[in-house]
Amino acid sequence: xxxxxxxxxxxxxxxxxxxxxxxxxxxxxxxxxxxxxxxxxxxxxxxxxxxxxxxxxxxxxxxxxxxxxxxxxxxxxxxxxxxxxxxxxxxxxxxxxxxxxxxxxxxxxxxxxxxxxxxxxxxxxxxxxxxxxxxxxxxxxxxxxxxxxxxxxxxxxxxxxxxxxxxxxxxxxxxxxxxxxxxxxxxxxxxxxxxxxxxxxxxxxxxxxxxxxxxxxxxxxx
Numbered sequence: 001x002x003x004x005x006x007x008x009x010x011x012x013x014x015x016x017x018x019x020x021x022x023x024x025x026x027x028x029x030x031x032x033x034x035x036x037x038x039x040x041x042x043x044x045x046x047x048x049x050x051x052x053x054x055x056x057x058x059x060x061x062x063x064x065x066x067x068x069x070x071x072x073x074x075x076x077x078x079x080x081x082x083x084x085x086x087x088x089x090x091x092x093x094x095x096x097x098x099x100x101x102x103x104x105x106x107x108x109x110x111x112x113x114x115x116x117x118x119x120x121x122x123x124x125x126x127x128x129x130x131x132x133x134x135x136x137x138x139x140x141x142x143x144x145x146x147x148x149x150x151x152x153x154x155x156x157x158x159x160x161x162x163x164x165x166x167x168x169x170x171x172x173x174x175x176x177x178x179x180x181x182x183x184x185x186x187x188x189x190x191x192x193x194x195x196x197x198x199x200x201x202x203x204x205x206x207x208x209x210x211x212x213x214x215x216x217x218x219x220x221x222x
Contacts, residue, residue, distance in 0.1 A: 002094045003066065004073050006115035009095050010135050012043055012073055013185045017217040019163065020210065021046035021077055021097075022193045025053070027060045029201070033193060034061050036203040038069045040210025046097055046187065048077040055087060062092040075115075082108045089114055097138060097165075097187075101125050106132040117163065121145065123153060126160060136161045136184060143167020147181030154182040163187055170213045176220050188213070 004012075013019060020037050022045075024030045034045055047058050058076060065072040075095030076088040082104035085096050089112055096109050101118040109116035110133050119140040120126045126137050139145055142164030150162050164178055165187030178186050192213060197206050 002089065002092065002112065002114050004094045006095070006113055006135070009044075009073055009075070009115045013136065013163070014161075016042070016044060016214060017179070017185045017221060018042070018214060019044045019046050019165075019185060019187045020192055021048055021165070021187055021189045023048040023050040023054065023078075024198070025051050025057065027057050029198070030057050030061050031064050032201070032203050033198070033206065034065060034072070034074075035069065036206040037193075037210050038065075038072050040207040041214045042210050043071050043073060045072065045074050046077040046095075047074060048189075049084060049088070050078050055091065058088060058093070059091045066092075079105065081105070085109060085116075099138075099140060101129045101134075103132060106134070119165075123157070126153065126157070130160065136163055138162075138187065139164040139183075141166035142178075142186075147177040147183070150178070150181040150183055165189070170209065170216070172216055172220070175213075175217060179217070179220050186217075 020042055062074055065074055073094045076093045077097035079085050079096050079098050085105045086108050095115040097117045098105055099119040101120055117136050117138050118129045120137045139162050143166055161184040163185050164183055168186045168188050169191040
């Protein structure tokens with residue numbers, strides 16, 4: 001079961017402004033990535049459901065975080081059906097991120113009061129998701145739509161909270177465009193947890209990169 005309520009998760013996302021995300025098929029490497037992000041100041045992590053036995057890795061890092069990383073909130077991404085969402089929630093997922101809006105996933109997450117974040121690409125999709133109780137939508141792929149899309153959505157629906165994912169980088173100009181456009185937070189994957197860092201196991205560099213990005217977001221939003 002989820003350790004954190006959906007309001008606690010949502011508040012942390014709004015406070016930090018960033019959700020790092022990654023997938024790795026090795027448990028020890030995944031723990032090291034998680035620890036580096038935690039030491040860099042991150043209190044959120046999205047592990048993506050993108051490979052065989054991903055559930056086993058996810059279960060291991062959830063147990064690790066509960067024991068070693070107090071306050072770390074871990075969720076699951078790239079979930080495409082209700083069965084997978086249920087499995088991950090049984091293993092402690094604190095939030096569920098999906099590439100598309102699916103009513104069946106909304107139902108199982110709402111039943112357990114777990115925050116779910118659907119990928120939406122139109123105002124109609126966003127409205128339907130919000131009618132199902134969605135508090136935050138994922139704009140995916142973000143680089144296809146851009147920050148102006150968020151600004152346009154916020155005009156008729158200022159209550160809508162949006163997290164762009166895909167196309168978000170750690171450069172100030174890019175981050176500033178998203179937040180000035182009205183993003184509540186951003187999801188960052190390979191531009192933060194890069195292949196170069198993973199290949200070289202340069203976790204100290206990852207720690208510094210996370211810390212610097214969080215500080216940059218804080219500066220932009222202030």
